Amino acid sequence: MVGRLLTFVNTHRVIKAERLLRGSNLEVEVIPTPKDISSECGMSLVVKEGEFQRALDILAEAGVEVVSVHEWKRE
Amino acid sequence: MFMSGNGSEERIVYLDNAATSFPKPLCVWRAMEHYFFKVGGNPGRSGHRLSYRASEILFDTREALARLFNIDTPERIVFTKNATEAINVAILGLLKPGERVVTTAMEHNAVMRPLRYLEKTQGVRVDVVPADSRGMVDMEAMARVLEEKAALLVVNHASNVAGSLVDLAGVGALAREAGVPMLVDVAQTAGCFPIDVKSMNISIMAFTGHKSLLGPQGTGGLYVAPGLEPYPLIRGGTGSKSELEEQPALWPDAHESGTPNVVGLAGLRAGVEFVLEEGVDSIRAHEGRLFERFWQGAREIPGLILYGPDEWKERVAVVSLNVGGEDPAWVGHRLDRDYGIMVRVGLHCAPSAHKSLGTFPRGTVRVAFGLFNTSDEVDMALEALEAIARG
The missing domain is CATH 3.90.1150.10 (Aspartate Aminotransferase, domain 1)
Known part of the structure; x- marks a missing residue:
């Protein structure tokens, strides 16, 4: 899925974030974090470009810290 | 039977x-069977779906325990193989040489032995509050003993010998007044007596999974309130911050090095959910x-x-x-x-x-x-x- 890739500090936070976003009917893809981005955690979340800001708002409101945000262009 | x-x-x-x-309960066995046949991955390690599903089992187990004990920060529940290991992480990880610790005469050796070890090797002062012949801890003596500065209070919620309960809300209030973090051993009460870490002012709680939480043996854990940072007893791979050769400070990773007992924790999750459902x-x-x-x-x-x-x-x-x-x-x-x-x-x-x-x-x-x-x-x-x- 093309959009933005969000990284988190550990898998616990990835799962927490994924459930929050899916619970708000956002489309989410869980992918292994690409090596050139980070080794922070094994997994990252990809959200659609158009839903990216909403995703950040949902996570901020729930206090789930996003470590970094990257453009993601791979299908 | x-x-x-x-x-x-x-x-x-x-x-x-x-x-x-x-x-x-049958659901415990079923959950373990499901992990064995349908999940099987190593949590937090690899990037595939079976690894992720294993991570979700740990996540859901923490969430269920957090609901049961009214904990706001499930990531600060870490899994151990039993309550003894959890107590050791707390006692050995928090007490520094020469500090004073208060405990009760009703403790299990899971508490007494690490305390006596620190007394002998680190000069930790151990003050034991007496109990009467019914196994009830002397609350007046507890109040007196807590007037002097202490680094930690360790209390057994219910005696594994006499069954006698400690009034946790009462002791928790004394600990809060004295500014002493309270470590509670809930091996005999978790799952069969209402526990609320907030109203009881519990800073640290060691639980076992295989008694009234109805999970399998080899499961247990430790809850540590934000602000307290015991040093880890075990260091190693966590699947996070892999570029660093130093142990990450993140929870739960800091205290969960090495592959955990996921099959056991799948059973524990089912046990805790069974308890939540029964009430x-x-x-x-x-x-x-x-x-x-x-x-x-x-x-x-x-x-x-x-x-x-x-x-x-x-x-x-x-x-x-x-x-x-x-x-x-x-x-x-x-x-x-x-x-x-x-x-x-x-x-x-x-x-x-x-x-x-x-x-x-x-x-x-x-x-x-x-x-x-x-x-x-x-x-x-x-x-x-x-x-x-x-x-």
Whole structure:
């Protein structure tokens, strides 16, 4: 899925974030974090470009810290 | 309960639930089976779906425990193989050389041994608050002892020998007033007595998964409130911050190095969810009915000596007793051999508690009821004890 890739500090936070976003009917893809981005955690979340800001708002409101945000262009 | 053993059905009355609960709910076995056949991955390590599903099992287990204990920060629940390991992480990870720790005479060796070790090797001062012959901790002495500065208070919520409860809300208030973090050993209460870390002011809590939480053996954990940072006992791979050769400070990663017992934790999650569904209050009410029936019957048996408080509100369904001057080991053997009744005998890894009750070094026969015991089983135990007491 093309959009933005969000990284988190550990898998616990990835799962927490994924459930929050899916619970708000956002489309989410869980992918292994690409090596050139980070080794922070094994997994990252990809959200659609158009839903990216909403995703950040949902996570901020729930206090789930996003470590970094990257453009993601791979299908 | 009937079990097949050696090809024939045998009647088993399992009254050793303070050692480990048995049987477990069917959903616990099913959840473990599901992990084995449908999940199987290593959590937090690889990037594929089976690894992720294994991570979700850990996540969901933490969430279920957080609901049960009213914890706001599930990531600060870390899994260990049992309550003993959790207590060791807290005690060894928090106390510094020369500091003072307060504890009670009703502690298990899971607490006493790490404390005595630090006393001997690190000059940690250990002050033990006494308990009476019913196993009730002296709350006035507790208040006095907490007037002097201490780094940690360690309290056993319910005695594994006498069944006596500590008023956690009361002790928690004293600890808060004194500014001392309170570590609570809830091995005998988690799942069968309501526990709220917030209203009870619990800073640190060590639990086991295989007693009243109804999970399998090899599961347990530690909750540590934000602001307290014990150093990890075990360091190693966590699947996070892999570029660093230093242990990450993140929770739960900091205290969960190496591949965890996911199959066990899948079972624990199912056990905790079973408890949540049944309701801790209704589990406690059931165990209270069993205790009252047993206690009233046992008091009528000549020669039987009962220990621990009479009042249900002061205890859990763990009962210590002796049959006249008989060796507890022999009473336990007769209950097993002649009646198919399983109990535990001896000192129960808690010599200090037995000294309070006046049962050291002989020990006691311990009868511990659980969620799956019935009033018929209580009656069978009473009949057997009466026959043994008659000689």
